[in-house]
Amino acid sequence: MNFVLHGHAVSGGITVGYAHLVSTARLEVAHYEVDEDKVDAEVKRFDVAMKLAQDELYELKAHIPADAPAEFSAFLDLHRMILNDSALSQAPRELIRERRANAEWALVQQMERLTERFDEMEDAYLRERKADVQQAVERVLKAMMGGAITSDSLAQAAATEEQKLIVVAHDLSPADMILFKRHKYGGFVTDVGGVTSHTAIVARSLGIPAIVGLHHARQMISEGETVIVDGTQGLLIVNPDPIVLAEYRARQAELKTERKRLKRLKSTPAATVDGTPIELFANIELPQDMTEVLEAGAEGVGLFRTEFMFLNRSELPREEEQFEAYRDVAKAMKGRPVVLRTLDLGADKALNGSGEQHTMPNPAMGLRAIRFCLAEPQIFLTQLRAILRASHYGKVRILLPMIAHLHEVEQTLVFIASAKQQLDERKLPYDKAVEVGGMIEIPAAALALPIFMKRLNFLSIGTNDLIQYTLAIDRTDDAVAHLYDPLHPAVLTLVANTIQTATRGGCPVAVCGEMAGDLQMTRLLLGLGLRNFSMHPSQLLAIKEKILRTRLADVQTMAQRILRTTDPAKTRDMLTELNA
Ligand code: PEP
Numbered sequence: 306m307n308f309v310l311h312g313h314a315v316s317g318g319i320t321v322g323y324a325h326l327v328s329t330a331r332l333e334v335a336h337y338e339v340d341e342d343k344v345d346a347e348v349k350r351f352d353v354a355m356k357l358a359q360d361e362l363y364e365l366k367a368h369i370p371a372d373a374p375a376e377f378s379a380f381l382d383l384h385r386m387i388l389n390d391s392a393l394s395q396a397p398r399e400l401i402r403e404r405r406a407n408a409e410w411a412l413v414q415q416m417e418r419l420t421e422r423f424d425e426m427e428d429a430y431l432r433e434r435k436a437d438v439q440q441a442v443e444r445v446l447k448a449m450m451g452g453a454i455t456s457d458s459l460a461q462a463a464a465t466e467e468q469k470l471i472v473v474a475h476d477l478s479p480a481d482m483i484l485f486k487r488h489k490y491g492g493f494v495t496d497v498g499g500v501t502s503h504t505a506i507v508a509r510s511l512g513i514p515a516i517v518g519l520h521h522a523r524q525m526i527s528e529g530e531t532v533i534v535d536g537t538q539g540l541l542i543v544n545p546d547p548i549v550l551a552e553y554r555a556r557q558a559e560l561k562t563e564r565k566r567l568k569r570l571k572s573t574p575a576a577t578v579d580g581t582p583i584e585l586f587a588n589i590e591l592p593q594d595m596t597e598v599l600e601a602g603a604e605g606v607g608l609f610r611t612e613f614m615f616l617n618r619s620e621l622p623r624e625e626e627q628f629e630a631y632r633d634v635a636k637a638m639k640g641r642p643v644v645l646r647t648l649d650l651g652a653d654k655a656l657n658g659s660g661e662q663h664t665m666p667n668p669a670m671g672l673r674a675i676r677f678c679l680a681e682p683q684i685f686l687t688q689l690r691a692i693l694r695a696s697h698y699g700k701v702r703i704l705l706p707m708i709a710h711l712h713e714v715e716q717t718l719v720f721i722a723s724a725k726q727q728l729d730e731r732k733l734p735y736d737k738a739v740e741v742g743g744m745i746e747i748p749a750a751a752l753a754l755p756i757f758m759k760r761l762n763f764l765s766i767g768t769n770d771l772i773q774y775t776l777a778i779d780r781t782d783d784a785v786a787h788l789y790d791p792l793h794p795a796v797l798t799l800v801a802n803t804i805q806t807a808t809r810g811g812c813p814v815a816v817c818g819e820m821a822g823d824l825q826m827t828r829l830l831l832g833l834g835l836r837n838f839s840m841h842p843s844q845l846l847a848i849k850e851k852i853l854r855t856r857l858a859d860v861q862t863m864a865q866r867i868l869r870t871t872d873p874a875k876t877r878d879m880l881t882e883l884n885a
C-alpha cells in the first residue's frame with residue numbers, strides 16, 4: 306500500500322531509501338540478518354534469555370527482603386505474566402524465523418507493538434503499565450547481551466545494511482543523533498519533535514533530509530519498506546509508485562546539480578550588490594564538523610556547541626581532551642574567529658544520557674546553560690581553562706549561553722579571571738585579551754541590552770531560544786510547533802532592537818540561531834542591519850548567493866515596513882515581495 310505522511314520539514318533535500326525502524330534510546334538495539342543456518346540457534350538464544358529473565362524474577366520473589374514494600378511481590382508477578390504473554394514469548398520467535406532477524410531486534414519490535422496499544426488506553430493505570438512491559442523486556446535484553454547496547458550496536462546495524470537507510474523512530478534525543486553522526490544514513494524521520502529542537506539541528510548539520518512530527522510513522526511503516534523523504538516539503542512517501550519515484554529521482558538529480566553550482570561560490574567574498582561586506586560564519590557541534598566548515602568557505606566558526614562533546618559518555622571529558630578539541634578547531638580556522646560557547650547542558654541535552662530532564666519540573670527553564678555552569682564551578686573552570694589554552698592557537702572567543710542577569714556575567718568574568726590565574730601558575734600560554742560575549746536568547750536580555758553591552762565584547766542572538774521564550778513554546782514539542790513563528794511581531798521587534806542597539810553602541814552582533822540559515826529570512830535580517838550570520842555549513846553557500854543578489858538600499862525600507870505591520874497576512878505578503 307502506498308501512502309503519504311506530512312510532518313515538519315527540518316532538513317532539506319530528497320532521499321529515496323529503505324525504512325530502518327529504531328526503538329527509543331533506552332531500548333535501542335542493533336538489527337542484523339542472521340545466516341540461514343543460524344536461525345535455529347538464534348531462536349534458542351531468545352528462549353534461553355527468556356528463561357533466564359523468568360528465573361531471575363522467581364529468584365527475586367523467593368528472596369524478598371522483609372522490609373520491601375508490599376507491592377514488590379505483585380510487581381514481580383506482573384513482570385512474569387508480561388513475559389509469558391504470547392506477544393512477547395512467541396511472536397518474536399516467528400519474527401526471527403520469518404525475517405532471519407536477530408533476537409534482540411525481534412523482541413523490541415514486538416514490545417513496541419504492544420506498548421503502542423498501551424498509549425491509546427483511556428485508563429491511566431493501564432497506560433502506565435507500558436513502563437512495566439519495557440522493564441520486563443529490558444531484563445530479557447540484558448540476559449541476551451550482557452548490557453551494552455547503543456553506539457556499537459548502531460555501528461553494527463549501519464555497517465551491515467544497505468547505504469541508503471532511512472531511520473524511522475518515534476523520538477530521537479540530541480545524544481542519539483550524535484551517535485548517528487558517525488554512521489551513514491540517508492535520512493531521518495520521527496513521530497515527535499520540533500523544528501528547532503537540537504535533534505532537528507543535528508539532523509540539519511548532517512546535511513541529509515529529515516522530517517519530524519510525523520505522528521504515526523513508526524507505527525505505520527514496516528522495516529525495509531521503500532520510502533521517499535522530501536525534507537524540504539516535510540513529506541514522507543511510503544511505497545511510492547514508479548511514476549512518483551521517477552519524478553523524485555529527477556528532482557534529486559536537479560538538487561545535486563544545484564549543490565555543485567553553489568560550490569563555485571566558495572571563495573567569492575560575501576557582499577551585497579551595493580558592496581557591503583557580510584560575514585558568514587558556521588555553527589558546529591563536534592570538531593569533526595570542521596571538514597564541512599572549510600569546504601563551505603566559512604569565514605569563522607560563529608557557534609561551537611561544546612556541550613555535544615559531553616553527551617553519550619559516562620565520564621566528563623577532562624581538560625586535556627577538551628583543550629585538544631578546541632585547539633584543533635582554532636588551528637583549522639588559521640587565525641579566523643572561533644566562537645566557543647560554554648556548556649549549554651540541560652533542557653533537551655542531558656548529561657550522561659541521564660534522562661535528567663524528566664526529573665526537572667520544567668527543563669527548558671531550569672538549571673540549564675550558564676545557570677548549570679555557575680552551579681558546577683569545577684566543571685566550568687575546567688572548560689574555561691581548556692578554552693583559554695586553545696586561545697593561544699587561534700582567534701578564540703568565549704560565548705555565554707542563556708544570560709538573563711548581569712550577575713551571571715559578572716560571576717563568569719570572575720571565573721575566567723581565576724582560570725587565567727590557574728594557567729599563569731602552570732605557566733601555560735593563552736590570549737590575555739580573549740573576548741567574552743553573550744547570547745541574547747532570553748527576552749529579558751534583549752530588553753535590557755545596554756546592561757550587558759557594558760560588560761561584554763560582542764553579542765550573538767540565539768533565535769531558537771529567543772522564540773521559544775518569547776512565545777512560551779517548547780521548541781521540542783511538536784504539539785505547539787505550529788505556533789513557533791519567527792515572524793511574530795514580538796520576535797521581530799526583539800531581534801531588530803537588539804541589532805540596532807548593539808550596532809549603535811559599537812558592539813558586534815551576530816545571529817546564530819536557525820533564522821540565520823533560513824533563506825526566507827536573509828533579506829529581512831540584512832534590512833534590519835545584520836552583518837554577521839552564523840549557520841550550519843550546509844546552508845552557507847545558498848545564503849551567500851542570496852546576499853550576492855541583494856541590494857541593501859532595496860531591502861531596508863521593506864524591512865522597516867514589515868516591522869511596523871500588525872497584520873500577520875500582510876507580513877507574509879511583504880516577505881514574499883522582499884524575496885521576489
Ligand atoms: C539558539 O538558541 O538560537 C542557539 C543558537 O542555541 P541552541 O540552539 O544551541 O540552543
Ligand code: MG
Nearest residue numbers: 746767769770
Ligand atoms: Mg540556545
